[in-house]
Amino acid sequence: MTALRVLVLLAIVLLPVSPAGAQTPARLLRLERGRLSVNFSLGTLPSPAFERKMRSGLTQRLIYRVLLKENPGDRAVAVALRYCAVTFDLWEESWNVECSGRGQTQQVTVARYSQLLRHVATLSDFSFPEKVNLSAQRRYWIEVQVQLNPISRKLLEKVKLWLRQSEKGSQFSGYMGSVLSLFVDKSVGGSDLTVTLRSGSISGREVLTP
Numbered sequence: 001m002t003a004l005r006v007l008v009l010l011a012i013v014l015l016p017v018s019p020a021g022a023q024t025p026a027r028l029l030r031l032e033r034g035r036l037s038v039n040f041s042l043g044t045l046p047s048p049a050f051e052r053k054m055r056s057g058l059t060q061r062l063i064y065r066v067l068l069k070e071n072p073g074d075r076a077v078a079v080a081l082r083y084c085a086v087t088f089d090l091w092e093e094s095w096n097v098e099c100s101g102r103g104q105t106q107q108v109t110v111a112r113y114s115q116l117l118r119h120v121a122t123l124s125d126f127s128f129p130e131k132v133n134l135s136a137q138r139r140y141w142i143e144v145q146v147q148l149n150p151i152s153r154k155l156l157e158k159v160k161l162w163l164r165q166s167e168k169g170s171q172f173s174g175y176m177g178s179v180l181s182l183f184v185d186k187s188v189g190g191s192d193l194t195v196t197l198r199s200g201s202i203s204g205r206e207v208l209t210p
Contacts, residue, residue, distance in 0.1 A: 026124075027207075036078070038080075042144060054113070055113075057090045061150070064081065068132060068140060068141075071138060079128070080128045086120060097110065097119050102128070134204040136208055140203075149191055151190055
């Protein structure tokens with residue numbers, strides 16, 4: 001066997017091989033048909049206390065406030081809301097999950113806790129309700145605040161109202177400012193659990209490049 005053939009065989013053997021079925025991780029931000037969508041794992045949300053709540057048999061309500069932030073300036077440039085209601089069926093040992101976001105409501109029943117987390121501890125192709133103008137020269141990241149069982153009925157009703165308006169394709173004037181102000185309003189009370197998670201950053205140029 002010639003030296004050239006030996007080198008070729010070695011090169012083939014040493015090539016990195018992807019595991020069967022391996023998939024490229026979803027990009028944090030994706031622009032499609034003018035809409036910006038988010039793929040973000042809320043990895044630190046499912047704590048032992050969170051799991052106990054999910055297995056209690058009582059309906060658990062989660063509100064998600066999703067911010068797109070821009071750097072430099074640490075400025076919020078877009079906001080979206082999500083609402084989930086989760087009930088564990090003690091007899092069937094399964095979870096009934098209903099989640100509402102922009103323009104859609106999804107209802108599923110899952111038998112495993114890991115399957116539940118795919119719905120309540122992950123944002124998958126989650127889109128902002130309004131068009132977002134990105135700059136190629138700036139960097140962006142996602143900040144998500146999750147409230148489990150917020151005490152305030154005012155907050156719950158406002159979130160449901162805004163989601164209904166999103167389903168109709170309409171947004172009232174000052175939508176983002178109203179959402180931000182409500183979530184910092186001390187009068188709306190607390191919750192069983194509040195977690196704020198932040199993603200790494202991505203350049204606007206990377207998002208804008210197909």
